[in-house]
Amino acid sequence: MKLVTIGLGQAGGRIVDLLLHYDTWGRHKHIVASCMAVNTSKSDLIGLRTIPQKHRVLIGQSAVKGHGVGLNNELAAKIMEKDHPMIKRVLSEREHLDIDAFLLIAGLGGGTGSGGTPVLVKALKESYGEPVYVLGVLPSDDEGGLMCYNAARSLVSLKDKADGIILFDNNLWRREGLPIQASYDAMNHQVVKPLPVLMGAGEVTAKDKIGAKVVDASDIMNTIRQFTVLGHSEVQLGGLWSKKVDIHELIRLAVTGKLTAECDIKQARRVLFMVAGPPREMSRAGIDHARSWLESVAVNAELRVGDYPLPKSKTMMSIVLFSGMEDTPRVKALVKKALEYQKLQETREAGVSSLELGKGRLKPLIE
Numbered sequence: 001m002k003l004v005t006i007g008l009g010q011a012g013g014r015i016v017d018l019l020l021h022y023d024t025w026g027r028h029k030h031i032v033a034s035c036m037a038v039n040t041s042k043s044d045l046i047g048l049r050t051i052p053q054k055h056r057v058l059i060g061q062s063a064v065k066g067h068g069v070g071l072n073n074e075l076a077a078k079i080m081e082k083d084h085p086m087i088k089r090v091l092s093e094r095e096h097l098d099i100d101a102f103l104l105i106a107g108l109g110g111g112t113g114s115g116g117t118p119v120l121v122k123a124l125k126e127s128y129g130e131p132v133y134v135l136g137v138l139p140s141d142d143e144g145g146l147m148c149y150n151a152a153r154s155l156v157s158l159k160d161k162a163d164g165i166i167l168f169d170n171n172l173w174r175r176e177g178l179p180i181q182a183s184y185d186a187m188n189h190q191v192v193k194p195l196p197v198l199m200g201a202g203e204v205t206a207k208d209k210i211g212a213k214v215v216d217a218s219d220i221m222n223t224i225r226q227f228t229v230l231g232h233s234e235v236q237l238g239g240l241w242s243k244k245v246d247i248h249e250l251i252r253l254a255v256t257g258k259l260t261a262e263c264d265i266k267q268a269r270r271v272l273f274m275v276a277g278p279p280r281e282m283s284r285a286g287i288d289h290a291r292s293w294l295e296s297v298a299v300n301a302e303l304r305v306g307d308y309p310l311p312k313s314k315t316m317m318s319i320v321l322f323s324g325m326e327d328t329p330r331v332k333a334l335v336k337k338a339l340e341y342q343k344l345q346e347t348r349e350a351g352v353s354s355l356e357l358g359k360g361r362l363k364p365l366i367e
């Protein structure tokens, strides 16, 4: 599955930077078709390590002079309305942009990522036929009301625009006791780790097709709808694991371990699970057993199952996507807190059109 990945704001830029690092040096190489970092802050762009200079796009120069928008997501949305052609120009430099989809990545609690992402989703959808997915990082509770308000407004604005929103919740994954930067770094590895495998599946060449049912890009794209969360598990092969891997156990670990955000699995309308590793370790019976177990857990879902044969891999990884959810407990909680914040700040203006998500109304960032 070939993706153009665009990181917006500081969190988004860092995560895409790390994804490109994995793509260059990791076990699953050259899967990222193209990537870019977009920011209103010049210093955040300079701080990136891997993304080439010409793919770092500074927007809003005339409005904020490279100093960032300072959590003002309305300003970021306005800047993106004006400057999105700069991003499209970088995209058009690749003459035959042969891709399956766009993936925009952003921390939704700040200014640039929160306000810029919904506007860029809309602009990309107006110009290209490919689906546009968002990986949205949710703020943690200790970041306060404004971050929460920004994230909820961004989610409300994205909900009907993006083809799917993959959630990663900092509140669930932050590392207590670590300095903030080290905690971000650790979380970013958690975000990025399954992506090359997920993206690599569906790029399998004909000679590799030995698996039971190889996952392809359309399986992934037909799964990701509305809110989506992801889980994964991995075991080393050889040594202590010299006996055959229990596929059902591997999937169970991915499902019952920590997901990227909390969700009620019964609300998932679409589920995909895949196992990646050497075909000799893929037992048909193991996959069938895992499938029936998952059918009994995700009772309302259309289930897609497949494998990703990696003959030389020294690990077995399983990835599960729970998708097609109208909302999640964390999204509901963020919206509730954001409404309280909005009331408190008296930002609610009579007659402003708004979208509804759960109870109450939040001002969207774009129409």
Ligand SMILES: Nc1nc2c(ncn2[C@@H]2O[C@H](COP(=O)(O)OP(=O)(O)OP(=O)(O)O)[C@@H](O)[C@H]2O)c(=O)[nH]1
Residues within 6 Å of the ligand: 008, 009, 010, 011, 012, 014, 015, 040, 041, 068, 069, 070, 071, 072, 106, 107, 108, 109, 110, 111, 112, 113, 114, 137, 138, 139, 140, 143, 147, 170, 184, 185, 187, 188
């Ligand atoms: N997981 C993760 N979260 C981050 C990282 N950096 C920032 N965040 C979180 O992402 C959210 C948005 O922060 P930023 O990305 O810094 O915001 P921004 O889009 O640059 O916004 P402005 O600086 O206001 O323009 C906040 O909730 C942060 O806690 C990171 O490297 N990893």
Ligand SMILES: [Mg+2]
Residues within 6 Å of the ligand: 009, 010, 041, 044, 068, 110, 112
């Ligand atoms: Mg910033």
